[in-house]
Amino acid sequence: MKRRDFIKRTALASAGVFAAPYILPSGRLFAASGLRRVNHVVFCLYAGGVRNLESVHMNDGNLMTNLFSGGGSISPDIAGAMESLPPSPLSAPLQTYGTLFKEFRYKQGPTGHYNGHTVAVTGRYVDTDLNIREHPRNPTIFEYYRKHNSPQQSSMNSWWVANSLGPYPALNYSSSSDYGPDYGANFIAPTSLISPQGFDVLGNPRNFASPEEAAISNIHAFVNGIFNHSYSDGSAGVINNSTDAALLQAFISDLYAKAQTSQFQNSWNAASVMNNDMYNMLFATEIIKTFKPELMVVNMQDVDVCHFNYTEYANNLRKADFAVAQLWNTIQSTPGMADDTVLIVAPEHGRNFFTNTSVDAYGRAALDHTAPNDPDFSGDPNLAMARDIFCLVVGPPSVVRQNQVINTLMGQSTEIVPAIANLLGFDDAIPAGYLRNWANCEIQAAFI
Amino acid sequence: MKKILFIILIGSAFFSCSEEKKYQYGLDPVDVTLGGGQKTNQKSTTEFISIAYSDLYGTIIPQTKLVNLSIAYSSFGDLKIIEQRIISNFLNDTTIHLPTVPAVNGDTMLFITNTYKKLYNREPNEFEKFKWQDLVRNNTAVTPTTIYFALMTSDEYRFY
Numbered sequence: 180m181k182r183r184d185f186i187k188r189t190a191l192a193s194a195g196v197f198a199a200p201y202i203l204p205s206g207r208l209f210a211a212s213g214l215r216r217v218n219h220v221v222f223c224l225y226a227g228g229v230r231n232l233e234s235v236h237m238n239d240g241n242l243m244t245n246l247f248s249g250g251g252s253i254s255p256d257i258a259g260a261m262e263s264l265p266p267s268p269l270s271a272p273l274q275t276y277g278t279l280f281k282e283f284r285y286k287q288g289p290t291g292h293y294n295g296h297t298v299a300v301t302g303r304y305v306d307t308d309l310n311i312r313e314h315p316r317n318p319t320i321f322e323y324y325r326k327h328n329s330p331q332q333s334s335m336n337s338w339w340v341a342n343s344l345g346p347y348p349a350l351n352y353s354s355s356s357d358y359g360p361d362y363g364a365n366f367i368a369p370t371s372l373i374s375p376q377g378f379d380v381l382g383n384p385r386n387f388a389s390p391e392e393a394a395i396s397n398i399h400a401f402v403n404g405i406f407n408h409s410y411s412d413g414s415a416g417v418i419n420n421s422t423d424a425a426l427l428q429a430f431i432s433d434l435y436a437k438a439q440t441s442q443f444q445n446s447w448n449a450a451s452v453m454n455n456d457m458y459n460m461l462f463a464t465e466i467i468k469t470f471k472p473e474l475m476v477v478n479m480q481d482v483d484v485c486h487f488n489y490t491e492y493a494n495n496l497r498k499a500d501f502a503v504a505q506l507w508n509t510i511q512s513t514p515g516m517a518d519d520t521v522l523i524v525a526p527e528h529g530r531n532f533f534t535n536t537s538v539d540a541y542g543r544a545a546l547d548h549t550a551p552n553d554p555d556f557s558g559d560p561n562l563a564m565a566r567d568i569f570c571l572v573v574g575p576p577s578v579v580r581q582n583q584v585i586n587t588l589m590g591q592s593t594e595i596v597p598a599i600a601n602l603l604g605f606d607d608a609i610p611a612g613y614l615r616n617w618a619n620c621e622i623q624a625a626f627i
Numbered sequence: 628m629k630k631i632l633f634i635i636l637i638g639s640a641f642f643s644c645s646e647e648k649k650y651q652y653g654l655d656p657v658d659v660t661l662g663g664g665q666k667t668n669q670k671s672t673t674e675f676i677s678i679a680y681s682d683l684y685g686t687i688i689p690q691t692k693l694v695n696l697s698i699a700y701s702s703f704g705d706l707k708i709i710e711q712r713i714i715s716n717f718l719n720d721t722t723i724h725l726p727t728v729p730a731v732n733g734d735t736m737l738f739i740t741n742t743y744k745k746l747y748n749r750e751p752n753e754f755e756k757f758k759w760q761d762l763v764r765n766n767t768a769v770t771p772t773t774i775y776f777a778l779m780t781s782d783e784y785r786f787y
Contacts, residue, residue: 334705344701351704366704376695377702384715385776390768398769398777401758406666410785414669415706424708431703431712 215604216578216626219473219520221510222320222599223460223503224299226292227480228548229526231567233496235281242496245504246524246571247279248272257490257541264501265448268508273524276507277573278583278625283590285528290550290565292480293346295527295592300339300350300476302596302614311346314354318613320596321364322352324474327600327608332473334417335426337364338466340477342459344368347478351417363417364474365427369462370455372431373438382435384428396421430469434462447505454495456481460502464509471515473603477506478527485530489543507573521574521602523595529568532561570595572625578602579625594620602626666786672700674787679714679779682746683723707780714779718772726771735763738771746778748787 232238234247239257241250245267253261287304288294297305301317309315321337341347352363371377387395403409419427437443444450446461453461456479463477479499485492503524511517534544550565551557570590572579597617600606606617617623670678676696680688688696696713703709717723730738739759743751751759763769778784 339704344698348701348704363704368702371698372702374698377699380692380695380699381709381712381716383719384712385719385772387715387773387776388768390766391770391773394762394766394768394773395777395780397766398762398774399781401762402778402781402783405755406781406783406786408667408669408782408786410669410707410782417704418707419705424705424711427705427708428712431708 222476224478226527227483230530243500245500262452277579280570282588283570285592290528318358322358322362325362327605337474339364340463487537488539490541525570526568532564590621594622
């Protein structure tokens with residue numbers, strides 16, 4: 180072969196390799212713009228306002244033994260109030276399976292729960308003009324995923340599992356004209372849906388036989404076809420196609436059936452101490468087992484009892500810690516997600532250094548979460564404590580640095596969305612200007 | 628002679644051809660407006676729930692039921708799924724007022740007209756009547772329950 184022909188053919192072959200989409204060993208096809216590091220990401224918002232003093236700095240002993248190593252026993256004055264929890268399902272604390280950022284920060288904006296949640300799922304800080312009655316203005320991680328992941332996935336692959344209603348249902352998609360409900364996640368508030376109230380109105384549906392389903396489908400095609408408005412244009416939320424909708428109806432029916440059994444309530448051998456957070460996580464594990472979603476965000480907020488009861492806050496920190504361990508245990512026990520999932524755990528914001536006036540039965544003063552907006556914290560660094568959070572990233576050793584603890588100030592809340600986009604391989608496809616540039620994200624230190 | 632010829636000519640001009648009768652062919656006036664075309668306002672969640680309850684139970688929704696429905700409604704992101712579930716729960720309740728099967732199979736058009744008046748607040752147009760005749764008579768699975776479910780989960784039922 181002549182030298183010129185050789186160079187020409189080599190160049191063409193190389194161009195072909197780079198132009199073609201990548202086919203991974205798993206058989207999945209991804210756009211050439213980004214390679215996936217894992218096929219699943221679960222982001223757990225350890226929310227409700229968690230102070231670093233009680234979590235990673237263990238001022239009252241290690242209240243989160245499932246997540247963190249070390250630390251002493253729980254302070255004697257509140258130890259008696261801690262409810263008994265079953266042993267950890269994990270063989271070692273979660274931090275050994277990944278990287279712990281002890282000094283992560285929620286740097287800007289009001290330290291409110293909804294603000295913090297909005298920042299967490301949009302990757303953008305928000306100001307005081309956040310409207311709790313509307314969807315966020317900036318696109319959510321769910322929309323980035325569904326719009327830019329290649330191949331595009333249905334909402335069955337992205338879930339927002341919230342522990343409560345109020346404004347939180349609005350976080351499954353934004354009002355951005357470039358994104359919106361067509362790219363949103365399936366939202367569920369399981370402890371509201373699978374409740375006595377929910378069962379009263381949804382628990383006993385008329386089940387239609389196949390010929391009836393076909394007849395209904397025919398009638399729908401006819402009556403909707405001649406009506407000049409559609410209810411599917413955003414006002415009905417995230418619309419699943421008919422096949423997925425049938426699966427979701429069956430899933431809801433299954434949850435109603437399970438929730439009435441003592442076996443389900445005692446799934447973690449903790450029936451007597453289950454709180455809202457734990458049930459929310461238990462339902463999230465059902466979603467994981469049933470649908471194996473590629474992207475899930477789930478939250479907990481029972482620690483917010485700290486506004487008036489510090490000791491119960493400490494108790495709920497332990498329960499949330501136990502629930503995260505169960506979440507990871509389920510992920511690692513679910514074929515398809517085991518060893519192919521990164522779990523990110525972070526509070527939405529911290530709590531104040533200074534106490535409020537409420538004192539609980541154990542003599543502990545309560546804590547709010549109100550950080551000033553000015554950059555010098557009104558002259559008192561302690562006022563900024565509501566911005567201090569941790570971030571724990573765990574996952575396969577080939578992806579996440581194992582047993583690494585970063586004690587220095589590193590990383591911030593707005594880096595989690597870019598990290599998820601990078602892990603799932605679509606960060607390059609997101610137009611510039613929407614998110615922090617991944618190259619500038621300090622959370623990168625967690626990854627190989 | 629000339630006079631006679633003139634009269635014959637004039638006479639023939641008047642009487643030799645008579646104007647033919649004009650027949651006009653056409654269709655009787657038929658309502659061909661778009662079904663539900665005037666409905667542009669979407670019902671709110673509360674309106675949808677309350678109206679659906681009243682349509683099936685014939686009474687105002689109790690406050691507790693409304694609260695429970697509102698909670699359920701907000702707890703899932705795909706509102707169509709939840710609405711279908713709400714309606715199918717209503718339809719599984721034996722206390723609702725639903726026409727019987729013979730009502731559909733007997734005077735089908737009367738049933739359809741009454742159902743449209745009740746659920747869509749209008750009468751079906753001629754095209755809809757024709758189509759419904761076809762839908763009902765060729766499918767035994769089209770029962771009052773399936774018709775009510777389909778209409779109450781349709782786009783038009785969500786508007787007024």
